[in-house]
Amino acid sequence: MKDGRKTTQIERIEIAQWAIANEMNYSAATTRFGVSYGQVYAWVKKFKQGGPDALADRRGKTKEDNGKLTESELKDLEIKRLKARLKRVSTEVAVLKKLQEFERMDVPQKKSTEPFKPSRKK
Known part of the structure; x- marks a missing residue:
């Protein structure tokens, strides 16, 4: 061959x-x-x-709209574009949530340094 x-x-x-x-x-x-x-x-x-x-x-190039695309092909391209956008936005939201989680971890928690003392009733 x-x-x-x-x-x-x-x-x-x-x-x-x-x-x-x-x-x-x-x-x-x-x-x-x-x-x-x-x-x-x-x-x-x-x-x-x-x-x-x-x-x-x-290879690696998108279809050009020279008026040759059918209505179903145009719809398929729009669906593909919207799916890619949804994936990008979902990833962005996940990253932002993770960032907020890390920021919450870094903030020092105010803890009472005195142990709890029950009040005595007289």
Whole structure:
């Protein structure tokens, strides 16, 4: 099995076009360009479905709202954003509670230095 290598979007487009032009010969593309079979197969599939823009590396980036998102996708993104905000706020509240607890521990308690003396009734 051939190990893959880092490629740019332009290289991925070139490799996908070459594989398509050569009757989907993925094995020949792996030897010619030094990439793995799975990469070539995935790039060709993406290229056929979405064109050259589909081969862009989007790892670590959020979806852009170019008017292409459906209503359900927009709702899913909003839910994801709200869940992240809820988690952040919950963590902040927990930290503040813990801080207040530590502050209460540090305040010296006033204790009576005299022991309790019951009053004598006469």
